[in-house]
Amino acid sequence: MSRSNEASLQQLFASETRKRLELVFNTVEEFKKGNSDLTPVKTTLHTLKGSANMMGLEEAARKAHEAEEILGSPLTPHSPEFARLERLLGELQELIGETVAGPRESAPAPMPAVESAGSISILQRLLSTVAKLETLVKATAEKKKEPVVESEVRRLRELTFQTVFAPVHQLFLGLDSVVQSVSASHSKKVSLHCRASTDQILRDYLTELRGALVHLVSNSVVHGIETPQARIERGKDPQGLLTVELFQDERFICLEVHDDGGGVNLDKLRRSYEKENRPQSWEALELEEKVNLLFETGRSLRDTADHHAGRGVGLAAVRESVHRLNGRVFFKPVDQGTCLRIEVPSPFFLSRCLIARSCGKVFGLATSSIEKVEVLESEEPTLPILGLAFGYESQEAERPHYIVWCQDEVSAKKSVRKGFLISDCQGISEILGYALPSVSHLSPSAFGVASWNAETIFLVDLEDLRMETNPARRVTQKYVPRVEEDGKRVLVVDDSVTTRTILLDVLKRNGYSVEQAVDGLDAQAKLAEQSFDLIVCDLEMPNLNGLEFLEWLRSEQSPYPSLPFVLFTSRDDYDSFQKARLLGADRCLGKGDFQEAKFLQIVSRLL
Amino acid sequence: MKEIFDARALELANRETRESRPTSSFLVVDMEDQRWALPSRYFSTVVETTPLECPRGVSWRGYRCLGLLCWELSAYPVVDIVELIGERPVHHSDYLFALLRDKSLALRLPRKTSLAELFHEDMSPVQQSGAKGKIGDILVLDMEALR
Known part of the structure; x- marks a missing residue:
């Protein structure tokens, strides 16, 4: 292990141990007052033992193990075994304390411990300040360029990230x-x-x-x-x-x-x-x-x-x-x-992105999906413009200047290179991304949004972006806006006419607008013609069964990857439900225990 | 991004002790020929910003999603109030965005939006799409539609 890794590990262990020992001693004190049992102490010591083992602190691990054994029997605050436990905990604290706080002249100063519950709110406040500063800087820059302020704001942002995030290899x-x-x-x-x-x-x-x-x-x-x-x-x-x-x-x-x-x-x-x-x-x-x-x-x-x-x-x-x-x-x-x-x-995440402009929009392109960026020297009519491929319908005449090439395994086999044209390239940056809210019909290549230079941008994984020149047209054709409809639209997919009729009756009586499909293939055709708010689908069906249909629905080929999906089947076994959940089903219901009220409650919650 | 009515303002406006009769705080929106009231307790804040435009076809629960808005480490889908009340869209030059407390949505409102205390006991029933009732000549938006 490298010296820097060892130092990071020490810091990490110190921070973890402080928190865990604090919990142990607080719980022990509460136990003495009769306010708590010792279960959290047992689990915490077990975890601490594991960490000590990872650090090669055999003596500390042994003491944690002994303490754990004592906790295996019922204890009272005045029993000799409890006194032994307290002694062992003291020794453990001393042992670990020596290790984590021992003199290490060459080691860097330990990172200040960040309070667990507070770091996200600290980050919120810091980022809010950074965002305000960025807006101010942008407004000032329009009048008078101030590169020093810009770089200081950038530095503040970087430090904020370092306070809250750690390199993943530390895990x-x-x-x-x-x-x-x-x-x-x-x-x-x-x-x-x-x-x-x-x-x-x-x-x-x-x-x-x-x-x-x-x-x-x-x-x-x-x-x-x-x-x-x-x-x-x-x-x-x-x-x-x-x-x-x-x-x-x-x-x-x-x-x-x-x-x-x-x-x-x-x-x-x-x-x-x-x-x-x-x-x-x-x-x-x-x-x-x-x-x-x-x-x-x-x-x-x-x-x-x-x-x-x-x-x-x-x-x-x-x-x-x-x-x-x-x-x-x-x-x-x-x-x-x-x-x-x-x-x-995960409310947010860090992602290394190439900042690119296309169709008048700024995008953060995950660098993990990019092979290289080239200056466009001649016309590449076969390559799509990034913004259009993402779904925008820009009429802006922006001349593309660069090609972003990405690694696509499937295309590589066919000797077709995957690339997109962009008009501007503003360098690579570590970006704080927020999870996308639940919206439908957004390109599956979008994996988050971020604030960049006082502007909100999409974060895009090029490997998930299709090379069609204008998928926006396709999406627009398939999207049917809601025009003063009374009820949400539900698609019932089942090869049994009885089930379809029952569900149709229940849903229509409760104000929903319902369409039917006899199998997965039929459902795909219905989705190509109309938009829906929810799908209720059987499992066993001819042509394309429920799981195959669900897999397609959640795949890159589907225009509705986040459409709510309820599996409604007579095969209500654990394996089928698990498979459906893993494929992205929102709920799984057995036909055997169908209850109208419960069914309607589930439908209503998903809509 | 600028905060117009922060959480504190919405909370203070919600106090029901200022009048001899109980009142509630509402965001009152001046539409073309109608006034709509939105109970302010549903919102955490109201901001002025430029959201990220979404490609055409993107929707939130079947309503057209105009864009995404980032506020305090959360991204909100943006839906215009006219989508909820079934009116024809009218272009305004300036908008505000009211963020729902549960972080599920940012509602786009015309700039002509103010905070007002209304006598909620005076609400009478009304037959109008998206409305829960009427206080005087102000229609009260049915917030249940967003749950």
Whole structure:
């Protein structure tokens, strides 16, 4: 690890540890007063232990482990075990304190700790000030050029970003050591692959997600990936594969940890559940409910606990961390192994963009989608103008001066290069993007908006932008404006005439305007002619079934990628619902338990 | 971007203690031949700005989305008030944008918009698209249509 990475890691660990120890000691004090139980202490210590392991602080990790063991039994504020716990916590604080605050003359000054709950509001205030300054600068510049002020405002913006964001590689720092250490102690071979599609991550999220990540990778190694011998017997590579991926999915930051191991052992989980004599039988639980039992405190599929796993704290701690960020964590269905997905809402993100002008509009083009920019030396009649391809219908005669070439795998195979003409190119910049609100019929290449030089601009991923010369015309043809309609328009897609008739009757009686389609293909044709506000669609249908239709609807080819979609099927099994949700269904309903009032409530909420 | 009525102004205007009879605060919009009142409690702020224009065909819940507006790290779709009241669009040279508290929408209003206290108890029923009722000669916008 490089010196700078090591220093970043130290700073990160210091900031994380301070926060976690503060929580531990506050909870212990509240416990003494009879105001709290010690559950948060247990999960926090577990997370701290993971972080200490990542830092190679074995002694601190051991003490956290001992403290965790004490917390495994019921405690009272005056019991000797509680006194031992307090002593251990003191020693732990001292040990960690020495490490994070030890004399390090060569190390850079630690970054001031940013209060978790406050950093977003600090950023809001700072950015609001920056935006006002930019407006002032722009107004002044029209009268008298002041380059010094401009550069100072730019600097202020950069510093604001640095205060709130951290480089995303910090999320993965030290993770490899944890995987190697856990796999060595369980006689396993595991290779770890980390990737991220964003450059920066909110510092608030970094601390929580790193803690969660340590638990998840440890869990995957201990519970998911088999020993080399077992893997060979199953025809697998003796070395297990663990993949960690961070990416932005609309308004969420998603973190996925996927292993190619044996998956969740449902038999063991059932036995563990049945021992508890809960009122609901195992059989009555949905598959989703069953696997999510693993997030309960104290639930473990291991017969014995060791230094890394077995007390059922890890996943509970992950869930707590994720809840603190108002997010969710769940098992994602995969063909092989186990995949855990964390989703946390992301109000904004940083993106490195090329600032380009086309059709009188400024765009931020994600640099990750750009291969190169060339000066236009001759006419390139086959290439579309960026603004027109995005959907604008500009009549402005702007002469294109540059070509932005992008890497497109599909086109590359066909030896067709993908490029767009732009009239101006204003350099590359790190831009703060905001998530797009829910609007329909916007080009799927738009992944956010941003304020740039006192102007609001679209952020565009060229890989998702079609090369049609004027898709705006296509969109306009398909868009039918609402003209004094009484009801919202619903398209019911079902091959059963009975179902269509029932839904048509229910919806019409309640003021909705309804059209019918007999399968996915018919629905595509209806969408080409009219606009709708909602689709209610069956699963099993001839020609193009519900899932295939949904996949098309949410794809690049669809003019309505965000149209609300309700899957309405008699195959109300967990797998079908999960698949539909992953493809982008807003709601999944079983025909078996159809209730008119509930159905109408769902329709009304989606419209 | 300039804030015209900030959250504080909207809140203060909403106090119901100034008159002997209970009043509520409204944004009163002068349209061509009608006046419309929008309950101010639904809005967090009113700003003057130039939104990012959307390509034609982009819509928000079926209404034409004129553009997007960024305010305090959130992006709002912009819909003109005439879309909600079913009137023919009339071009104004200047607009204000009222931002809904739930951050779902920015409503474009003509510049002739003011804050006013109205006796909400005087609201009478009216048969008019987009209207919940009428206070005097002012139509009250049915905000439920936006939920």
